Amino acid sequence: MAGATLISRGLGFVRDIIVAFALGAGLFADAFFVAFRIPNLLRRLFGEGSLTMAFVPVYSRVREEEGEEAAQAMARSAMIWLAMILVFITVLVEILARPLTIVIAPGFLDNSEQFRATVDLVRICFPYVIFICGVALCMGILNSRDHFLAPALAPVALNVALIGSALFGYYMGYNVAYSMAYGVLIGGAAQWLLQQPFLVRSGFSWRGPWAWKNKGVARMGLLMLPTVFGAAVYQLNIVLSTLLASYLPVGSVSYLYYADRLVQFPLGVFGVAISTAALPSLAKLAARGELEEFDSALTSALGLTLFIALPAAAGLVGLAEPIIGILFQRGAFTPEAVVATAQALIAYSIGLPFIALSRPLVAGFYALEDTKTPVKIAVVCLMANIGLGVWLMQFLSHIGLALAVSLSSFLNFVLLYVLLTRKRGARLLPPGSTFKTGLLSILIGWGAYATASLHPWWLVLIPVWVVVYVLMAFALQMVEARLFWGMIKSRIQRKKRTR
Template identity: 40%
Template sequence: MSLVKKFATVGGATLGSRVFGFVRETFMAAALGTGPVADAFNTAFRLPNTFRRLFAEGAFNAAFVPLFAKEIEARGMEGARRFSEEVFGVLFTVLLFLTIAMELAMPFIVRELIAPGFADDPAKFASTVTFATIMFPYLACMSLAAMMAGMLNSLHRYFAAAIAPVFLNVILIGVLAYAWYSGQDPVAVGYGLSWGVMAAGLVQLAIVWIAVRNAGIKIGFRRPRLTANVRRLLVLALPAAITGGITQINLLINTNIASAQEGAVSSLVYADRIYQLPLGVVGIAVATVLLPELSRALRGGNLNEAANLQNRSVEFTLFLTLPAAAALLVMSEPIVRLLFERGKFSPEATVVVGHILAIYGLGLPAFVLIKAFIPGFFAREDTRTPMIFAAISVVVNVSLAVTLFPPLGASGIATAEIVAGWVNALLLFTTLLWRGHWGRDIPLLTRVPRLVIAAAIMAAALHYAIEWLAFPLSSAAPLAVRAATVCGLVAAAMAIYFASAFGLGGASLGMIRRSLKRRAAPAAAPTTGEGPDSP
């Protein structure tokens, strides 16, 4: 299967999850708006979600995948199964004790770490503590699921792990639909959503567990022991967890800061949901597929193939991400109005969330590039360097957020996030270049500026079109008219961008054909010649 087809497999499943996520957020916006229950639920959900990204997805995708792949090559599937059981025993035990400790300490954690601004509102504080207590076991389910997803990715079975998150949104949509049908009050909706998150964790774990069994690996429970393999995993996983979860670290810190202003937490979450669509479909797909592919090429000594994988991945991500960033920058308010403005979500909230979303658009290329750069370190079992850069970006984010939040509110926090993202991306890229792990690629160097110009042409056309179509995009227009107008603008923008990209030479049919047909070189046959796209 070609690299782009693998991206499409993961990206397509992620797209399905994000589409259902939009539906979920639309229902939630109508039911809760940016009110106190919305703030409480979004803040409570941020806690297990942050731990999941820090200690599950980031750590296991970075550390577990290369080690599991080595076990398959060195000792076959039986060796890989034993390694998985060793890890499973330690992980399950740690998660059990962590969950118990966090449940007991939840009031302190919410008051002192996550949302100190809620302490002045007893009802909001109590709701946040209760929601977080109900939802936190979701972390254990998703951490175990992330381990099994890493196994599936190493076996080049991407679909089950990518499709599992859809069920979180499906379950929460069902909860919201029932709440609307039965006329529940906001607090009851918050309780229903919290229990829905817990149920979704169990469903997602069951999906990947069944997929692993179907792949021929049956995992049993072993007494937790720090074997050599487990110790190696922990050495790699600790910095990898911090690095892979850098966005979540920043979001958790920003939630703490934003809790001082009514509605700020929910406004950031609604904007984040929209911008996560291109980030998830493109960035996460590339990161998921690139790490095992790059690890295999480096283990086989295929340095040219490894360089080619990195360059083509960046080219592919920018080809799709730059127009998305330009669209978010120019038409954020019409998008937010169409998706969320109904029920308890007011026109004033649309303006605030739209402004935040436009700022996020400026940072989208950086966050996608981070996803493409980090596998270049992790595949070489270097998790320390990205961790250092992640720490630097956290310092940048916190410093700017504290400075910009008082005058700018939630928009100041969004600005801090995107500046920190660009700092992280630049540090990663310059280090790869300095170490000689990023070869000079003429096709990439010539295409990227042309793609930027094509995206700018598209953004200018959208700007004038939005001014001309002011009424059909306004709150006064019927929903069907707004939807048709936004869809028409998106279709026209895509046509303009692709015509400009191909016309300027930023993309070509030959490039796409080569990407669709390209297969990784066999690991046992190191290459010394030029890559397929070399000049």
């Protein structure tokens, strides 16, 4: 999954480079990013943010207790309910696009052209949510059946569609923001179609019995209610950051967007990949009552997540400005935009390890079918993020909003970790490995910062820092280093056996 995600995120960077070139960081860029963020919010509410988390444990339990046919009937029934809900919401948004835009970006009312463009783009982009939430359910089915490749590759289709639509709009003389909005719809349909051959190959079929009143769907719905609320709280953090950024100078929304995209790269490649791959295993272990193995699996997931996320954060902090410059400084993306985006990247990167660590912890709660505790914690962190954002933006502008996200992410991790360790009565993050990872990450971050001005050697040295980090981890006899290498070695051997 990490390998496939690496491909899609790499292509995502190509997409961002092209979008920065064609769209820049001005009026229409801000309008598009706000409009695209709204269906993404629903994607996380009804997609992997809640539906997948609630679906996987129930689907796994139904397969264990009632068999394959019952599990497939439950999945079909869930898809029917999901489609009905999403079509209703889409029709509602098409009608209420204007007041919705006022709620999401009230600061745009001061610029009538920007506001009108955002309303138009919301109406074009929003039906994407129907496709992408369907993809999220497919992801839950495939992950529960131990298949992770297709869902991880799905964003490739979206990236290709957005790249093509941006270049088409730019070279044909059309408004790039509008062209990309239609590209969003094309990408959503392509992602859905990509999943279908893999579902068939895994033995799943959409043809077969389903029911309006399915016990598995009802149980999933009960679990999903608090997870939807929890996802809503998390996404409300993003929406409120956008709302606050709309009061800042033009370009602030775009600076935060591009910086967040860079943070999402290591987070998606390894942080999300590890937690997503861990959830089906944790759910199966919890369903069987094998709680000692559950603790061991969760400890491994947390250790490996920190082993990767902490040095990644240190590297982003040390190389923030040259990375932004080499990726985006061309066309409409000015040197001033590079500096502003790099400042936001540093602020976001501080919270990257805590965001990454929170995901396996939430997966642990969900696997135990405890969906209420993460929601309560999310509410506390939302309040913290709002308060910190309003306060810090007065002194640090858009940087303050990014820093508020990092600080609230730290609070989220601490609360999740403390409550889950109490629930399980086990230490889930060994202090020895944590200290060694922190020490090595500081050294790597310092080395990256010291060479940041050596163009182009800072870029050449990135793989060198990776090798140095892994070798030092082996020298310190870190379990995570052996686990990381063991996973890679196992994957290579599996590839050789299948040839």
